[in-house]
Amino acid sequence: MSQIITPDLVDLDLPGTDRVAATRALAERLVAAGRVTDLDGFLADVAAREAQMPTGLEGGIGIPHARSAHVSEPSLAFGRCAAGVDFGAEDGPAHLVFLIAAPDGEGAEHMKILASLARRLIHASFKDGLNQAADPAAAATFITQEIAA
Template sequence: MSDTASQQPGTTPDLITADLVIADLVAADKGDATRQLADTLVAAGRVTDRERFLADVAAREEQMATGIPGGIGLPHARSEAVTVPSLAVGRVVSGERVDFGAPDGPANLVFLIAAPTTGESDHLTILAALARKLVHASFRQSLLEAPDAASVASTVLREVYGR
């Protein structure tokens, strides 16, 4: 059962749940990593059209690389295919890396932010809150050392969003 299914009727699901985390991501490149994370959003009912969403992410990526220092890939987009603001996380398998164009090299953590087109402030709020935590090596390390997908999701919710 999806973690989003446990939400009370009429409430907004958490931004991230265990079913939106790939704890052992193996990806050939950033496009492959983004596709795999987008698939978790589709499976959870948070993205209605995978190809449209991926096209929106790719268009955003063309404007500027989304890799940030510290081994982070941060692809993101506002899209009509997104039903609710969401965050999918991929923890790249130990020893592997995925290049998102960061100045210090490839990523071992990938955060795919998906926001509805009507949620400009949602998109920016998610991005800003996450970026503030990602500058801390201890936060990144806690995600890399989390034992499973549920721990990754709960760490993000607690540390970034105070839940």
């Protein structure tokens, strides 16, 4: 199995628009990498999840995500946005956006990698590392290492 994130799934200059546009921009990278097979179908699944409860978290994080039939393998697209994108968190817009794509179905094994990713998200050191990442390759490597730790 490949890594859940590669440099081409990182956008360190995500435009500060709304969450739909930001999510679409990241999702297009997943499509280009062949990890998402149907852009609109996948975005509809993400929007449905977002409608249940906004995925913005305190501390400037947005984690739009979905389990979708249009996802071929567990994947993460990461965007950094200086201006911030509103993901519905009470304390303001998100500067770090993690689009998490999980294949549908109940394969517990490959879900564990996403569980490890989620566990890293709450650590300040993880956010700091991503805020300081110089380029997409560094960000992807950093995330991969953190999840493996």
